[in-house]
Amino acid sequence: MEYVINTVLLALLAVTAGAIVHLRNLFAAVMLVGIYSLLTAALFVILDAVDVAFTEAAVGAGISTILMLAALALTGREQTAATGPSAVGLAVVLATGAALVWGTLDMPHFGDPNAPAHVHVAPRYLEGTLTEIGIPNAVTSVLASYRGYDTLGEVFVIFTAGIGALALLGGRRES
Amino acid sequence: MRHHHVLHVVAKMVIPLILLFALYVQFHGDFGPGGGFQAGVIFAAGLILYGLVFGVDRLRRTVPPGVVRGLAAAGGLLYAGVGVAGMVLGGAYLDYGVLLPDPMAGQHLGILLIELGVGVTVAAVMTSLFYCFAG
Numbered sequence: 526m527e528y529v530i531n532t533v534l535l536a537l538l539a540v541t542a543g544a545i546v547h548l549r550n551l552f553a554a555v556m557l558v559g560i561y562s563l564l565t566a567a568l569f570v571i572l573d574a575v576d577v578a579f580t581e582a583a584v585g586a587g588i589s590t591i592l593m594l595a596a597l598a599l600t601g602r603e604q605t606a607a608t609g610p611s612a613v614g615l616a617v618v619l620a621t622g623a624a625l626v627w628g629t630l631d632m633p634h635f636g637d638p639n640a641p642a643h644v645h646v647a648p649r650y651l652e653g654t655l656t657e658i659g660i661p662n663a664v665t666s667v668l669a670s671y672r673g674y675d676t677l678g679e680v681f682v683i684f685t686a687g688i689g690a691l692a693l694l695g696g697r698r699e700s
Numbered sequence: 701m702r703h704h705h706v707l708h709v710v711a712k713m714v715i716p717l718i719l720l721f722a723l724y725v726q727f728h729g730d731f732g733p734g735g736g737f738q739a740g741v742i743f744a745a746g747l748i749l750y751g752l753v754f755g756v757d758r759l760r761r762t763v764p765p766g767v768v769r770g771l772a773a774a775g776g777l778l779y780a781g782v783g784v785a786g787m788v789l790g791g792a793y794l795d796y797g798v799l800l801p802d803p804m805a806g807q808h809l810g811i812l813l814i815e816l817g818v819g820v821t822v823a824a825v826m827t828s829l830f831y832c833f834a835g
Contacts, residue, residue: 575733576733576734576738579725579733579734579738580737580738583738583741583742583745584737584741587741587742588741588744588745588748588826591745591748591752591830592829592830592833595830595833595834596833598833598834599833599835657803657807658804658807658811659804659807659808660730660731660807660808660811661731662729662730662731662732662733664733664735665729665730665811665815666807666811668735669735669810669814669815670807670810670811673783673794673796673814674794676779676818677779677780677783677794679737680775680776680817680818680821680822681776683821683822683825684772684773684775684776684821684825686825687772687824687825687828687829690828690829690832691769691828691832693832694832694833695828695831695832
């Protein structure tokens with residue numbers, strides 16, 4: 526059953542991505558990007574990664590869609606006609622894609638319990654969460670306590686992104 | 701959208717629920733899915749909905765851009781400050797166990813405070829981005 530759901534969701538993702546590339550109407554493309562995020566969130570739920578699914582649904586399908594619509598209001602709704610297909614571009618894309626697929630052959634199999642990510646520090650965190658931190662959601666204890674430095678970095682990445690947007694667009698209203 | 705009565709009425713009913721849900725996600729993150737990142741985004745979504753339905757200028761009067769910018773910095777400083785507090789109390793940077801006499805209660809307090817910092821910064825930055833793009 527899970528296999529069927531995964532296949533359907535991944536097929537819908539591919540269809541959505543193809544449609545985004547083909548559409549000239551940017552308004553419709555933005556809507557499809559939101560749908561793409563929602564499909565990704567559903568895939569995360571199937572992988573039991575509910576915290577990530579939550580973030581993807583809120584950020585990807587919610588806020589980014591609004592921000593892209595606001596950006597469209599500042600620019601335009603239609604994409605200018607692109608130049609025709611180029612053989613060089615196609616060759617570069619195919620070569621890069623083939624290299625990426627070839628690279629995945631070295632990676633551990635999907636869900637492999639012996640993958641490096643599952644045998645390094647993850648068991649230590651899962652065993653210690655209840656006795657050392659004492660909260661039931663292991664994701665929060667890893668994110669906020671065991672990996673507190675990383676999360677501090679993430680917060681300042683978001684802060685820096687906000688400062689960057691303010692520096693570029695913040696003064697527009699006054700000028 | 702100033703004359704869409706249906707939108708106004710529905711938004712007035714929904715926005716408080718969105719903000720309340722954001723607070724639930726913020727403070728229930730220890731026990732279920734959620735945490736500062738998600739809560740911040742949901743809170744900002746409530747404010748942005750208000751701005752979309754009632755006009756950005758009204759949102760600007762309710763939540764002044766200067767205050768939002770200050771909050772974006774304050775959240776990060778709260779996070780970093782909890783780390784410094786741990787050092788002052790004799791532990792390592794971002795070691796919450798030393799914040800209270802009981803290490804586990806200290807962990808709970810530390811996680812609550814840094815998640816609050818994350819939530820405040822994320823909500824403020826998202827609202828700032830909306831101000832930037834919505835003009």
